[in-house]
Amino acid sequence: MNTILPANNEQDKITDFDVLVIGAGIAGEESSLKLADMGFRVLLIEKEPSIGGKMILLSKVFPTLDCAACITTPKVSETARHPNITLLTLTETESIVKEDNGLFSATLNKHPRYVIEKDCTGCQECERVCPVITEDQFQFNLVARKAVYIPFNIANPRIALIDIENCILCGLCEHKCPSACIDFSQKEEIIQVKVKSVIVATGFKLFDPALIPRYGYGKFKNVITSMQMERELAPTRPFNNILRPSDGKTPGKIAYIFCTGSRDQTCGNSICSQVCCMYSTKQAQLLMGALPMADITMYYINIRAFGKGFNEFYMQAQDMGAHYIKGKVASVSEKENGDLILRYEDIVTGKVTESEHDLVVLSVGLLANPAIIQVFKNTTLELDASNYIKQPDLMQSPAVTSIEGVFVAGTATAPMDIPDTIMSAGAAAAETSGYLKQLS
């Protein structure tokens, strides 16, 4: 059906846009804001219930140690409020068809929130009465959440949704809601739009370390991922302290295993993830601040401290006391008390050694997220050898893809850090604007 899309500041019915931006992480936001500032009408869609991507969930950023939430929330609210941006959350692309006139016809699927968006005040009364307890994906399963929930404290939009898979349809939330906005009758909404151009800003996936069984993730409770540590260190952290999962003890001897799922053909990812060395180094600095007595050991292959201020930041972590050991960890085993034994080859001494730690953090890599190519029905969005969106004119026009009128921004093209993502998204905005100007 043809649907009404209210723009942020107006109630016109719009089904035509200059550009469809897929993904509202920092790349999608940046491209959208630049194009919207230039006067183009942008439809920005996000499959998650909140925009902000991965960055909004981080603790601090390297090498400035700025609080990630503090610097990203203004951009998030600017995006949500821009008069030229129409934003749809919980929305996925079903198909994109290129028409003979060069326009794209996109079919979108807006999943039901089971909450009336405009009426929800974010009061969280529903959360309090919901009897269901399930894993909180936005805290990377460190803690639980309810079946009706606000994704996280600084989510945008900050309104509830119902996780219908886990909901037991008891109706308690419906009775409790003071603004009567729970609506179990909501259905998937199919939205047809016509757009002149598309920007793919679908980001990356995190490597699942269960694919490397010798590190014990999922089996040993005190082996966690770097994203879980990111949450433990974040201002909106689940505990108010750094804890290890098995017994809630404050860890005193923490190990980082670098290149988990990167530079490793055995798990299908030969390339370097570009950010893990630095985010691990950042976490080490934050941990040394939070737990002054803790020993922190970093098991690495090479340290990729290449960006502005990075090498200095790495030196600083060493000066603060982080212990860097060049050597790939072969395996992790667990003691009865939950402590862990790492077996590794120390390259500097040339010896195979074992060491004990009470918490192990796996510095998981970034993977390509190529599912989006399937929505292009009569054209082919090509991938490169590493499964990222192919950039056929890499050196001159990195935002151009194999389809004319479809552009790409951020980590959909390659692993990259925040400033590189912002610049890539700016380049995509420039390329798209040039394309739109030449159409008109």
Place this chain on the structure above:
Amino acid sequence: MKKKIGVYICHCGGNISDYVDIEKVKAAVKDEAHVYLLKNTMFACSDSSQKEMEEDIKTSELDAIVVASCSPKLHVPTFRGVTSRAGLNPYNYVQVNIREQSSWAHSDDPTGATEKAILLVKAGIARASESQALTSLKIATTNAVAIIGAGVGGLRSAIALADMGTEVYLIEKENNIGGHVADYGALFTSDIQGKELIASLQTELKKRSCIKLFTHAEIIDKKGSIGNFDIKVQTGNEIPPLHIGAFIMNTGFDNYEPKEGEYSYGLFDSVITISRFNKLVDQSNGKFIYNDREIHTIAYIYCVGSRQDLEGENKYCSRYCCTAAIHTSIQVKKKFKNITNLHYNRGIRTYGKQELLYDESSRNDDIYMQFSLDNIPQVKQKGNKTIITVKDILSAGKEIEAEVDLIVLVTGMIPRKNENLVHQFKLPVGRDHFFNEIHMKLRPVETVIDGVLIAGTCQSPKNILETINSSMAAAAKANSILTKGEISLEPTLAMVNPAACLICDQCFKACQFDAILETVYENRKVAKINSSNCKGCGMCTPVCPTDAIDLAGFTNAQIEGMIDALVD
């Protein structure tokens, strides 16, 4: 005098509240004059907090607000937006910085941090109570950009801007365009030739009539501010003054030149830099001959001029050199027979997809040896042989000696000496002497000077792909500022009370921006402010002997109120 002030104290999710006792701050300021509403918030900048403030302003009819959170550099536009949306003049909002100035600066002393925060908030309340509504000036802007530097980045910025409908003046100080890349052979990771890339960009440039290129040119005069700069360009020909809206600095880098004796550079002919080596590879065909000798064994020494540790040296990593050297070494093996590559490195940094080149090189039987700064490779000559020795970290510190035909110093990037530009534009320069952006993470192409953007390697070392991305991002930013045709200027300008002015020359001397004029008031000469030149810097206010000048947004009444609150 404002009588219904709303005060918001932000926890910054612990960044502030871990050190500053928010409840104590609230208790201490709740009885300050004119405080009508007092709240604390987890993140004042979050969307929900912003909405709550808007509601408060409307329902409680607040006439001013104070937000005590982080640096005004971060969130002044955010909270000005809040006040505007709620119908309150944005200049009736005052930002107080209790993060950078209290919690972060005094994390070792929570009590002191709390006391300081209390005083700062009280001063902010005093300033808000004397605040006045101000209206931004709207001025017309020119949709034209001057790009300084026609290297690969400057060329790409120019093309992108032209395609978006912005006029471009591309100013290059050399006679030729293309910068370093014009001399390069095959580029990683695409294998296209540097000269071909530049030729292709040059062809695109010529197709666009709205790009004017000036070579052998430099800016000799610059006036004005964002949206409207007037510049004079000096070149061989007479050029009329140009009127533009913004600048993009794309001035590039210089190659590090090794010191004489650094790895025996300048002492032995067999020690050369990577740029010289690249040209040699490019120009040689069939046999690889250097100094009448056929080259078979090549040693590459990495991090020459980068990652140094002495005071005054380059502490940074130059980012592109590991990949560039490996790429070259692969080319050499493809082009010539019987080549052995020895890589003396400090940990290879082929980040991202560039890792595939390192893989390829390792599979090609290249030998990698790693050294630390306290044990750098030693280069010696025995007869006509060049010997290199290293304690190799990768073989448990074993000393390894090799006889080589050529030693290639993999030199890094250094910042260009741009004294004139830095002086002319007051460009911010970082500790590493590259230009500094306004915010490293989210605003990498903007500077603290409105209308002056930076792109490419003048900001920090980058490879070509990264240079292109940043150059196009700067183009997008410039176009998004200028395409609307108008811009709002800060109304925080100086104003003269003519009745009090005795027309001494103090303010004329103090003003750096020619913003003070003479006018006539009641048959006598008095000073007057030219608002299009005034930057609101405040230099004229304290020198006025009769207090005839006030700065809007920072009036004498406001400043005195703040001082009273601070010393109370």
